[in-house]
Amino acid sequence: MKGLALRVAHLYPKLMNIYGDRGNILCLQHRSEARGISFEVEGLELGDPLKAKEYDLIFVGGAQDREQRLVAEDLVKVKAKPLGDGVRRNVAVLAVCGGYQLMGRFYRTAEGEELPGACVLDMHTVHPGAEAQRFIGNIVIEWNGTTVVGFENHGGRTFLGDGVQPLGRVVAGFGNNGEDGSEGAVYRNVFGTYLHGALLPKNPKLADHVIETALRRRHKDLRLSEIDDAVEDAAHAAAVRQATRRSIIR
Amino acid sequence: MIQRTAAVAAGKATAAVSRRFRLGGGTALPGLVAQRIDPDVIRDLSGQLSEGSVIITGTNGKTTTARLLRGIAKEAGLKPVANRAGSNMMRGIAAALVDAAGWSGEIASAERRLGIFEVDEATLPLVAEAVYPRAVVFTNLFRDQLDRYGEVETVAAVWRAAVAGLPAEAAVVLNIDDPSVAALAVVAQGRVLTYGMNADARWCTVCGNELEYSAVMYGHLGHWRCTKCGNTRPEPDVFCGEFQAEANGSRLTLKLPGGLVEANLALTGLYNAYNALAAASGASALDLGRPAIQRGLNAATAGFGRQERMHVGGRGVQIMLAKNPAGLNQVLRTIAANGSNADLAVFLNDSIADGRDVSWIWDVDFELLEGKTRSVTVSGVRAWDMALRLKYAGIDGQGASPNVEPEPAQALKRALNATLEGGTLYVIPTYTAMLEVRDLLARWAGRGAFWEAE
Numbered sequence A: 001m002k003g004l005a006l007r008v009a010h011l012y013p014k015l016m017n018i019y020g021d022r023g024n025i026l027c028l029q030h031r032s033e034a035r036g037i038s039f040e041v042e043g044l045e046l047g048d049p050l051k052a053k054e055y056d057l058i059f060v061g062g063a064q065d066r067e068q069r070l071v072a073e074d075l076v077k078v079k080a081k082p083l084g085d086g087v088r089r090n091v092a093v094l095a096v097c098g099g100y101q102l103m104g105r106f107y108r109t110a111e112g113e114e115l116p117g118a119c120v121l122d123m124h125t126v127h128p129g130a131e132a133q134r135f136i137g138n139i140v141i142e143w144n145g146t147t148v149v150g151f152e153n154h155g156g157r158t159f160l161g162d163g164v165q166p167l168g169r170v171v172a173g174f175g176n177n178g179e180d181g182s183e184g185a186v187y188r189n190v191f192g193t194y195l196h197g198a199l200l201p202k203n204p205k206l207a208d209h210v211i212e213t214a215l216r217r218r219h220k221d222l223r224l225s226e227i228d229d230a231v232e233d234a235a236h237a238a239a240v241r242q243a244t245r246r247s248i249i250r
Numbered sequence B: 001m002i003q004r005t006a007a008v009a010a011g012k013a014t015a016a017v018s019r020r021f022r023l024g025g026g027t028a029l030p031g032l033v034a035q036r037i038d039p040d041v042i043r044d045l046s047g048q049l050s051e052g053s054v055i056i057t058g059t060n061g062k063t064t065t066a067r068l069l070r071g072i073a074k075e076a077g078l079k080p081v082a083n084r085a086g087s088n089m090m091r092g093i094a095a096a097l098v099d100a101a102g103w104s105g106e107i108a109s110a111e112r113r114l115g116i117f118e119v120d121e122a123t124l125p126l127v128a129e130a131v132y133p134r135a136v137v138f139t140n141l142f143r144d145q146l147d148r149y150g151e152v153e154t155v156a157a158v159w160r161a162a163v164a165g166l167p168a169e170a171a172v173v174l175n176i177d178d179p180s181v182a183a184l185a186v187v188a189q190g191r192v193l194t195y196g197m198n199a200d201a202r203w204c205t206v207c208g209n210e211l212e213y214s215a216v217m218y219g220h221l222g223h224w225r226c227t228k229c230g231n232t233r234p235e236p237d238v239f240c241g242e243f244q245a246e247a248n249g250s251r252l253t254l255k256l257p258g259g260l261v262e263a264n265l266a267l268t269g270l271y272n273a274y275n276a277l278a279a280a281s282g283a284s285a286l287d288l289g290r291p292a293i294q295r296g297l298n299a300a301t302a303g304f305g306r307q308e309r310m311h312v313g314g315r316g317v318q319i320m321l322a323k324n325p326a327g328l329n330q331v332l333r334t335i336a337a338n339g340s341n342a343d344l345a346v347f348l349n350d351s352i353a354d355g356r357d358v359s360w361i362w363d364v365d366f367e368l369l370e371g372k373t374r375s376v377t378v379s380g381v382r383a384w385d386m387a388l389r390l391k392y393a394g395i396d397g398q399g400a401s402p403n404v405e406p407e408p409a410q411a412l413k414r415a416l417n418a419t420l421e422g423g424t425l426y427v428i429p430t431y432t433a434m435l436e437v438r439d440l441l442a443r444w445a446g447r448g449a450f451w452e453a454e
């Protein structure tokens, strides 16, 4: 796949890097380069303009509340419009945890304040208050006939509108809101999920799906070749075992 | 009074039983039992300590700092009462006090007893209220096990409230190189003593290696300044003016309010220089005197599982606890600096004490060890997560994938076999894995179980 390049915009890498988001970037790089696809990543911080169409994939990770507020402001003021345009032109987006919440219509904080979101996904998130249970733990979802495994840690409950599909169904864990069994959201080429941090390395099928989706905007029939995923598959299987065992005990 | 006596007796009986049956060393359970009977047992017993108490808290370094301070206190002729490493919640402190008291619930007043308690970040307010400390030493505040504590901001807010509520007689000892620790000075009611690394020091006078030093000032610790409002790190009251890394330790020159202290520390890494600074500053706040500080630091040996050397089957084994990215990066730098043929065994568990979320390993620079390993074994409940992280870092044993063996005893045997006789095996465990690994090694090395080691 000579001459191909995966061009990634990493939104707010300094502010939104909570727990292992770097693993997702490393994974995109590793799995691209293993196929001879060159990998380019550009970090965009507060105030930096976003030229969405110049990228194949836009990635945004998680943050703590204080950082998330700064990001939410910048997102709405500076980046939401080009992001929306890019999404309509099929640019791929992967939004994780806090970044996922910000893709929705709004986020209502524990104190009841409503922070506007980027309105890329038809959904909203509500934090039911400081006393409410935080959704923390290993999680497994059913996705595309297989499983995706990871860790979730969020106070907010996300509710999907009619305009989006869930990414998957919860097998073990909480997911979007702990009620309707949905996890994450998909709309056009946008993928949002609460499975935070190093989501991609031990979910190689999802990682390749994201890369393929991102590259197919410019290279229609592209198919990624197989690579050696023995360690990836073993890590995936072990994490699924761990998550389902825990949820049965609980 | 009767309640206290009953509480202490029940606690001591519990300790005896759990030691007899080796139920985890009785480090916390006796405290829990005593607290059930007398909820005020910590207040009652700590009030009898003739020299009062000092509290040490922070994300990294509290165990080593407490250990160093204990050594200094002993050199000053005091008899410390201290909780065991890792038992740093209320029950662990209650257990230490129960252990120090007689069966009648009295702590002998003839002895000069000083409480030295390492305290979990989130537990600080409870302990501070119960023991009425003479000084509180803060090490640093890193992102650590967020699934337990929520957010760094939350811990900072808890600390601010705790410091504001301290009695005016209590000294607050702060690491000025950590902005969120330094900020506590504003809310302190009483005396504030700050410590830090000195900017103007001629760092390495022998080899002059600048890079090594910028590398060892770790995480967000250093000489900070806000470009927006001009908020700047002030000059510390206590500082380390010279730091020289040596093969098995480091040489430090500390500037204290009363004068200089030169010490040879048997601990490597700049993070241990910070621990020495914290301990010396705490000792200084308690007026333990420079001679005791110097002798105490010189006499220090590596602490419980933090940096512990053992000998098993003709190989040296060095255990280096992995807690969080900042701490583990320091460990990896130390290993990388020691040569290019390291034998390594990494144990990753995901119990509450380890942090249930293992995503943090992706924030660790395992790439530091690329090309520097001879054999690599990974183990623990999350062995495969670690194997995958190491695959990404390009680390493998002799060109092959890391040796994956989730069962700890098997893994440890394999790793020892892979290590040349006379060589050193670096064992990097998370907390619960460390307890397991150390127990195995101690058995094989013919040493006591961990609660018997001092």
Ligand SMILES: [Zn+2]
Binding pocket: B226, B227, B228, B229, B230, B231
């Ligand atoms: Zn400022």
